[in-house]
Amino acid sequence: MVEKIDDIGFEIMKLRENKNISQEDLAxxxxxxxxxxSKIxxxxxxxxxxxxxxxxxxxxSISLSEFLQYIL
Structure with missing residues (x-):
């Protein structure tokens, strides 16, 4: 389990919004x-x-390591 959830959630939201994808569609x-x-x-x-x-x-289309660089 990854525990730095506040930063992860924010980055996921930014990625989603940059692609103009709704929460529902991404889910x-x-x-x-x-x-x-939504909770994430x-x-x-x-x-x-x-x-x-x-x-x-x-x-x-990003690697896990690339994504984690955003939050570390």
Whole structure:
């Protein structure tokens, strides 16, 4: 589990908004509930599983290491 969720959520939101993708559409692509994505982006979820994080990176065509550089 990745625990620096506030920064991760913010970066996911920025990626999503830069691509003009709604939370609902991204959640469908990631096969998660929109409410889960909302909690991740807002920092209300304290942990995110690595599979979801990898799926997000895959969707936005960035490597996990590249994504983590944004938040470290």
């Amino acid at each position: 469908i692509e990631l096969n998660i509930f929109q409410s889960k994505l 982006e807002s920092g209300k979820t304290k942990k995110i599983d690595i599979i979801t994080l990898i799926s997000i990176c895959h969707f936005f």
